[in-house]
Each structure stands twice: as structure tokens, then as C-alpha cells.
Amino acid sequence: MRMIVALVLALGVGLAGFAVFMAQDYMAEMSVQRDQLLAAQANTPQLMDVAVAKRALAYGERFTMEDVEIIKVQAGKAPAGAYAAITGPQGDPNAPRAVFFDGETRPRAALRSYEPLEPLLETKITEPGVDAGIMANLADNMRAFTIDVTATTGVSGFLRPGDHVDVYWSGRSGNSQVTKLIQPNVRLIAINQNADADRSEETMIARTVTVEVSPEQVAALTLANATGQLNLALVGTINSNAVAEIEINTDQLLGIKQKQVVAVEAERVCTIKTRKGADVIETPIPCATE
Incomplete structure (x- = not known):
């Protein structure tokens, strides 16, 4: 009987020790998982x-x-x-x-x-x-100005609202035909009567384009439109360099150099007139210096 009691006690002590070991192992594992979770939370980006x-x-x-x-x-x-x-x-x-x-x-x-x-x-x-619409696309203190274009002057259908263009003027200045950049990097806000930048057509040949400009630019474009032809050049999305003043005439385009006419002062001749009877005689004399 005593042997049985001793065996039961030994078994109980063994089981208790095993339980304590398992509990310690479980607590250590939970501690590691907790530390990993805290580290992951610390590294999580803010939202x-x-x-x-x-x-x-x-x-x-x-x-x-x-x-x-x-x-x-x-x-x-x-x-x-x-x-x-x-x-x-x-x-x-x-x-x-x-x-x-x-x-x-x-x-x-x-x-x-x-x-x-x-x-x-x-x-x-x-x-x-x-x-x-147009009014919703205009920035503060800006105006909408419409320009008539063709497939040639309007970049052949590649324009979209939101694009930027350079505006060139071609006309006569003096005795020569001249083309000049008058308004660089102007924003388009509508093509024809369409202000939708996401329109689905692959190309749309523009008849008119509406640009966003200041009141001073409106005056300049109105005069330019009345005195010559306006052409547009599409500005790329990568455009870091400022455009310098651009103007070219026919002679520059063809490489024609104008002849310079040098005025040659005629030699001064001073004379004195004397009358002999009915005749008038001119006699050369030195010219007085001024």
C-alpha cells in the first residue's frame, strides 16, 4: 500500500513539474510574440x-x-x-x-x-x-479667349483641354514677312465647345481653341488676330527651359543679306561768280572751314 502511495505521489510531482515547464515555455513564447507585435506596430507607417x-x-x-x-x-x-x-x-x-x-x-x-x-x-x-464648363476652368483674374484654327494651325487634332501651347503670329512688318512668338506657354481650357480633357476620341480636328489668358493678353491676341495669322505649337509635358524671344523674317529664313548702301558725301566745290558784260564766270576758290 505504501508503495502505491509513493508511486502516486511521484507521478503527481512529475506531472506538476511538467505542467510548470509547459507553462513557462508557453509564457516565453507569448512574450516573444508580444515583442514581435509591438515591433511590427512601431514600424507600421502612420495613416x-x-x-x-x-x-x-x-x-x-x-x-x-x-x-x-x-x-x-x-x-x-x-x-x-x-x-x-x-x-x-x-x-x-x-x-x-x-x-x-x-x-x-x-x-x-x-x-x-x-x-x-x-x-x-x-x-x-x-x-x-x-x-x-469654361467658367469652372478659369483661374482667378483670368479670361477665356477663343482662336480660330485649322488642322495646320491647330497641331492637327493633338490638342486637349489642359495642354499648353505657344502662340505665334505671322504677318507683314515693313517690307518683310515676319513670324514671331507672341504668347508662350498658354493653357488651353476648351477645344471647339468641349472642355472635357478626358474625351474619348483619338483625334478631334479643332475649329476653335479657347485659351486662358490675362486681360492684357486678350488685347495682344485680338490685335494679332486682326493683323495676321495665329499658329499654335504644342508644349511638351517636360518643358524646363524658358523660351527666349523668337522672331524671324523672310530674309533670315532664306539667308539673304541686305546690301548696305553707304552714303558718300560729295566733294565740296566753292566758287565765286563774276560778271563780264553779259557773261557770268565762276572761279574756284578754297572753301572756308566750319
């Missing part, structure tokens, strides 16, 4: 709120706050002009930038097409209550 389109939006389509939702993106990775809230107070500089102010019921409109979950950008949507 920020960004307002995105909840559904696809076509150019000019109106949308309300029901069409907007908030998603999380990595902090510092949101595009410029993105919003951080759907609604927010007006006039509070500490509040996140919101698509709509509190209490706003007027819709906004898309100035380009949007895909679902694409961030809404300040420069790519209209103000509340404003529809997409």
Missing part, C-alpha cells in the same frame, strides 16, 4: 484620411456628399489638393479640409472623370453649385 469618390464620375457629372467616402492611406502619400473629410466647419483653419462645408446642400461637379475610390482633388472639381 491619414482621404476623401474619395464612392462611384465612377464622368466629366461634368454632379455629386453630393452621399457620393463621397473616407479611406485610409499612408500619411504623406495623398496627392496634392486631396481632402481629408467629407464635411467640416467653415473658417476653422485647424479643421481637416472638407469636400463640403457643414450645412452645404448644393452639389459639386467633376472637372474630369473619376474611378471608384480615386481621391477627389481641389483643382479637379467645381465649387458647390457650379457646373463644369
Whole structure:
């Protein structure tokens, strides 16, 4: 009997020791997992709120706050002009930038097409209550000026709203035909009557283009259009060098050098006239110096 009790006690002690060992091993494993989780959380990038389109939006389509939702993106990775809230107070500089102010019921409109979950950008949507169009594309204190073009003068259908062009004037100046760059890097806001930069046609031969210019540029382009022909040159997306003044005439184009006429002063001849009877005689004399 004593032998059985001793065996039971020994077995109990063994099981207890094994349980303690297993518990210690489990606690050590949990501690390692906890440290790994804390390290992973410390290395996780910070997130920020960004307002995105909840559904696809076509150019000019109106949308309300029901069409907007908030998603999380990595902090510092949101595009410029993105919003951080759907609604927010007006006039509070500490509040996140919101698509709509509190209490706003007027819709906004898309100035380009949007895909679902694409961030809404300040420069790519209209103000509340404003529809997409020419007025929505104009910057502050700028004007819309329309230029008649052809396939030749309008870059053969490769123009799109939002592109930039150089405007050249060709006409007569004095006795020569002249072409001059008069307005560099002007932004297009409409082709024909279409301000949609996402239009699907591969090419559209423009009959008119509408450019965004200052009031002074409007006056210059009006005069240029009335006195000669305007031609457009498409500016590339990579355009880091400033364009110098450009002007060329027919003689420069063909390499013709104008002959310089040097005026030669005729030799002065001084004479004195004397009368002998009915005759008048001229006698050369030295000319007085001035």
C-alpha cells in the first residue's frame, strides 16, 4: 500500500513539474510574440484620411456628399489638393479640409472623370453649385479667349483641354514677312465647345481653341488676330527651359543679306561768280572751314 502511495505521489510531482515547464515555455513564447507585435506596430507607417469618390464620375457629372467616402492611406502619400473629410466647419483653419462645408446642400461637379475610390482633388472639381464648363476652368483674374484654327494651325487634332501651347503670329512688318512668338506657354481650357480633357476620341480636328489668358493678353491676341495669322505649337509635358524671344523674317529664313548702301558725301566745290558784260564766270576758290 505504501508503495502505491509513493508511486502516486511521484507521478503527481512529475506531472506538476511538467505542467510548470509547459507553462513557462508557453509564457516565453507569448512574450516573444508580444515583442514581435509591438515591433511590427512601431514600424507600421502612420495613416491619414482621404476623401474619395464612392462611384465612377464622368466629366461634368454632379455629386453630393452621399457620393463621397473616407479611406485610409499612408500619411504623406495623398496627392496634392486631396481632402481629408467629407464635411467640416467653415473658417476653422485647424479643421481637416472638407469636400463640403457643414450645412452645404448644393452639389459639386467633376472637372474630369473619376474611378471608384480615386481621391477627389481641389483643382479637379467645381465649387458647390457650379457646373463644369469654361467658367469652372478659369483661374482667378483670368479670361477665356477663343482662336480660330485649322488642322495646320491647330497641331492637327493633338490638342486637349489642359495642354499648353505657344502662340505665334505671322504677318507683314515693313517690307518683310515676319513670324514671331507672341504668347508662350498658354493653357488651353476648351477645344471647339468641349472642355472635357478626358474625351474619348483619338483625334478631334479643332475649329476653335479657347485659351486662358490675362486681360492684357486678350488685347495682344485680338490685335494679332486682326493683323495676321495665329499658329499654335504644342508644349511638351517636360518643358524646363524658358523660351527666349523668337522672331524671324523672310530674309533670315532664306539667308539673304541686305546690301548696305553707304552714303558718300560729295566733294565740296566753292566758287565765286563774276560778271563780264553779259557773261557770268565762276572761279574756284578754297572753301572756308566750319
